[in-house]
Amino acid sequence: MSEANEEDFVMAFQDSCDKPALLLIHGFPLSSQMWEPQLEDLADFVRVVAPDLRGYGGSDSVPGPYSITLLADDCADLLGHLNVATPFVVCGLSMGGYIALEFYRRYPEQVAGLILASTRAGADSVEGQAGRDKAAELAKTEGATAVSAGMLPKMLAEHNFETDDELVDYVKEIMSTASLNGVVGALAAMRDRIDSTPMLGDIDVPVLIIHGADDQLIPVSEAEAMHNAIPDSELVIIPDAGHLPNLEQPDLFNDAVIDFLEELLEEEEEA
């Protein structure tokens, strides 16, 4: 784990080596620790950079307001600070996917390809926004862990939640590192994020969409809708996986990512 001193907070991150880069952006309310199987397996192919977003993991617990734009800029600042060669591949899971789409919107010239895992392109509905406010209130009155405790059973496929105690404990442990600032800030950022659907048809880099077949938080139909709207996209549905296919089925997830990266690198060499 390393630390980069940005202007107003210390951001922690994991970084594997000096090769074409892959940025891994974690979901809510997790940290770069969720990418452990990817940091282990993908580092042979690419330089993996996995930041802890502000308020999460080893990064400082900075007070809000947060926005998806700010979180995307934090990632851009970190990669700039590390002198990562551009363009690189940006991968985000769930909230990380919202940030990946925003990253593309803001810095398209830096992006060689996108991996959108367990995510959706649309904005929150009015009911969804009210749910974010309720969750933020709960975090303020009962602590950040009250929010994660409510989410935990939905993070994995039902079967995995019921049978894989080790994985459940691992996810719980990661969630326990989320700070109150991080949880409240990210809830507001997600509540106010813009609808990325109108941008999908204009994405002109290859996109890999990965989704767990049994995701209880974001239905597979959201992944299918993105696949239908993004011209150069591929959809991989991971069986026996819920919202965290990278942890529930790491080999299948990593194989899909490696195939995508190999194709992309081949295309770049030919160009």
Ligand code: MLT
């Ligand atoms: C996540 O896993 O990042 C969140 O569930 C996304 C969301 O709540 O919209």
